Amino acid sequence: MFKYLLFTALLYFISYLYYVKVSHGLGHKAEFLQLRRFLPCALLAVAPAATAQIQLTNSLLLTSMAVGISWIITYPLLYWNTYHKNSTDFGFHFDTVFGLYIIGWLTALKIIVLNFNIFPITFLIILTTVEFLILLIPISQWIFYFLYKSCIDENSMMMLQETHYNEILEFFKSFSIPANLLIFVIPTSVYGIFIYLNIDASVSTSISINIYQLITLLAIVAFLTIYLWKKGKGVFVRTGIVELYLDVKEYFETTKLYTQNMKERLKDLQVTPQKPVFDKPSTILLIIGESESRDYMSAFSECEYDTTPWLKAKKEDPHFLLFPNSYSCIAHTVSCLERALTEFNQYNDKQFYTSCSIIDIAHKAGYTTSWYSNQGHLGCADTPVTLVANTSQTAKWTKQNLNQVQYDEALLEYLEEVNPQKNNFVVIHLKGNHFNFINRYPSQFTKWGYSWQI
Structure with a gap:
């Protein structure tokens, strides 16, 4: 159990120090608030692995870790690189919260699938696909940053939401063949690697948990499912990039409503x-x-x-x-x-x-x-x-x-x-x-x- 506690402590402190580093102008109240908030996040990230006693090097945990860490790192870092010279204050603690919790959520689901051993390969492929789709959001941000040397901001999000599929095709046609191959190959390769690692781990990992451990894992999944994905209030919709997406979407909708009423207002x-x-x-x-x-x-x-x-x-x-x-x-x-x-x-x-x-x-x-x-x-x-x-x-x-x-x-x-x-x-x-x-x-x-x- 000591190795799980040590890993939890490392995950907690590294996540917190990184959050402070890529934030700007935080008050002491915000710093101390996140110091407390990130602790249960780190505990739940490692809890499924500790409950089932799987190795910390097991691919079931490592692929989930890759997804979580990518969320912790990506938007806060790209935003900091873009805005730290001119913005007086910003911080994205929900990206860290989501990144830590998603590790626990994905790992717990995989362990439950292997424990019941009913079509485990099929269910693991489904879970790996979900895992990859969650990871695809940070990957897309890195590709955007590589192309434009800027994080996705309000203007670029507006452009993305207004873009027609024909314009998307023209956009890719503007790049060279090697660049298009790279944009396609990177996500596809990551998906293939994730499929291989999770299926390989399912073959080499023996999961045998008692009823109390199963109840613990089910409780973790139930809590995190609600806390992460609840409509309007879940952690996912409050992360930096998703909140930006929803803000722009709402802006277009309210602009349309405001514009529709303009003639009537002025008449x-x-x-x-x-x-x-x-x-x-x-x-x-x-x-x-x-x-x-x-x-x-x-x-x-x-x-x-x-x-x-x-x-x-x-x-x-x-x-x-x-x-x-x-x-x-x-x-x-x-x-x-x-x-x-x-x-x-x-x-x-x-x-x-x-x-x-x-x-x-x-x-x-x-x-x-x-x-x-x-x-x-x-x-x-x-x-x-x-x-x-x-x-x-x-x-x-x-x-x-x-x-x-x-x-x-x-x-x-x-x-x-x-x-x-x-x-x-x-x-x-x-x-x-x-x-x-x-x-x-x-x-x-x-x-x-x-x-x-x-």
Whole structure:
């Protein structure tokens, strides 16, 4: 039993240290949380082999290990290689969780098949096929990275989901014959090797477990099946690449819905600009500063530090209006912005997708609209805002520029694009104080506490 415990400890510590290494800007809370979370993952990864007392060098375990480790390594590493120079914080702990749990799930299933010894070769081929299909996702990411020197990001995922099968054929025709052979041979060879190793192990491995061991293995399979594959909440759908795929899929669906309702929204919209009318072209600048609270702004509250010195100095300036009693209409960011940016609110019967937005109003009033964001682009916390932003004549995100560090100050560069000879409505969407706060500004702006540097 000692060798299984030792192997569990090695798997646990190596997985955790790797996660910390290929993450960026983690807070101590996140580090300690995963330090605890990865321990049961590592235990369940090795538990089936320990229960059935199979060798750690047995191919039944090794092929499953190859699948799990590929998930632990691939997306976090490729994302780190692509974004670590400009993104202030990221981490993909669910890839590690999935990688460790999938080892235990696959190994336990193989052991149960060999224990019952009913058409073992047939069932092992089926399990090996499942194993390979799970592995094919990391393999595809490596092939993509080899071709484009970048991880699969939002834009490339959009391209992949929109691609027609004829375009796929043309894509492969653009490569040389050796390159196409390599793309085909690598996955096929891996599949063949997996089939051989698992069938060979089934012949050379003698599995004989008692009822208690069988119940243990069945319990592991049942738990992991639910925890890994549960629709909407399982670990699989929360891994980096799968979450990206689902976010893009949802974005296309919601974009279609939002676009379908656009004509209906604008049909009866009438905008009458209020006086005073400006004598010359002017620019209205709307800044959305997220995750801010007046309780921690020295301009509104007594604070230990002078957190908003510029704004505090403007309190006596007659050109400024401060609203000390303003509040968020709802605590959750997305729900709040859906209501703040459109006529949809908590008092009417409208829906977000059928409501006119502040950009719609600006268009009707004759303004040239621009939206510059340091927020995310797609995902459950970003897509509704992105739908509104994309109705602007210009919409850009710092995340789409790999040469730009994603501090809020990077948005200043975009203002140079605004034409002062036109009436402009410009939205600046800040990252603001989103956790982890220390990652939100360059180290030279540190006023107290300690600094963080990319």
